[in-house]
Amino acid sequence: MTEIIDLWPDKIKVEKIITPFIILRQQAALLGKKTKNIIQGKVYDLRLDSDLRSGFHYTFLIVVPALSDYQYKILDIIYGMSIYPVIINIEEDIWKDIPPRFYDQGARTTTRQIIAKSEDEFIEILRAIFNSTKVMRIISVLLSQSDPSYDPSLKEEEISQ
């Protein structure tokens, strides 16, 4: 047989999926908007540094270019080709701020891991993390350090989309 037979469908149908990585990237961009780019969110691919042979592993960092690119890791996520469930790893202090109802939804209370079984759960958990006392404290400290004139009331400004 000399001819190559194309076994793929004529049109490869692409389903639009908003992956956890995309959600994190969106939140990273929004953090910059809310803090006038003084503090930025960055999402990095950790697969090369991890034991994962397949699947996806990303970390979400807070970065402050004005402080020589100071970085603080907020969370990292791991998921496979099925997307959900997503494993979310967070530090002890942030994990303490996550409402217990997330633990009831399959969380492993003996570790600093939380499992999100769906996109809705993932978004709810992210919201809890980003609104946690620890994360807000980190952002306040970094903003105060970067801009002595920073007015906290400006955080209430609506950024028009």
Place this chain on the structure above:
Amino acid sequence: MKTTFLFWNINRRPIQSIIRKLALKHQVDVIMLAECEIQPGTMLSILNQDTNILYDYAPDDNCKKIDIYTRFSSECIVTIDDPLSEIDRLTMRHLKIPGLTDILLLVTHFVSKDNWTDSSQSFEWYRFSKKIEWAERVIGHSRTILVGDLNTSPFESGVISAGGLHGTMSRIIANKKKRIVQGKEYPFFYNPMWNFLGDFNSNPPGTYYYPNAEHEALFWHVFDQVLIRPDLLNRFSNEDLKILTSDGETSFLNESGIPDKNVASDHLPLLFRLDL
């Protein structure tokens, strides 16, 4: 749409509001500041007030004398480091904006005549020129623009000599790309700042005023300059280069037409555009 650049030696003045007005008025894409003591967080806070197009701070840890803010992501303005060289008055950036032609952007605040003689400045310009050529070899092209407070006039040895910047006043000469002197090739820069010497047109006679008390006194100096390699000249129009004297509301000049350092700075800003 052209990419807009602003360079200003702000003389350690807290004029972030004026910089913001200039940035908004001229839709500046890349702001380059020398003698800037404004905290980056403070500058970002005011630049990014009431706007959806945010500026990013793009520092160079090896060159603290220049601060750069850009409306592009800071990832588009990558620092080129020469580990073998310790020139801390020059920041070299590979400006790579998606969809646009990439360039080598060099920004400097050169050593001052207060501390160095003209001869010493010339020798230092030789070092600079070697570093520029190194960066061009690393990047693989010579679409280079050098901007900054050169603390040297366009007609002085360090700027015109082949071993220095080799900056010529003529596009036709610059477009010859290089000149051979004593068997060695030296690439040209085009220096449009020659057009700003004196008061023949409506521009101020220079960018910096210093009335020294010696017999020889120029009074006005064109220390703040933009020099362009011939490979980038087709993307630069002289009409797109200006010395700014106002932010639209506040004049940077006093009643005698001299830079008012109590209002803005003792230097005037340069604005230029490139069609990338």
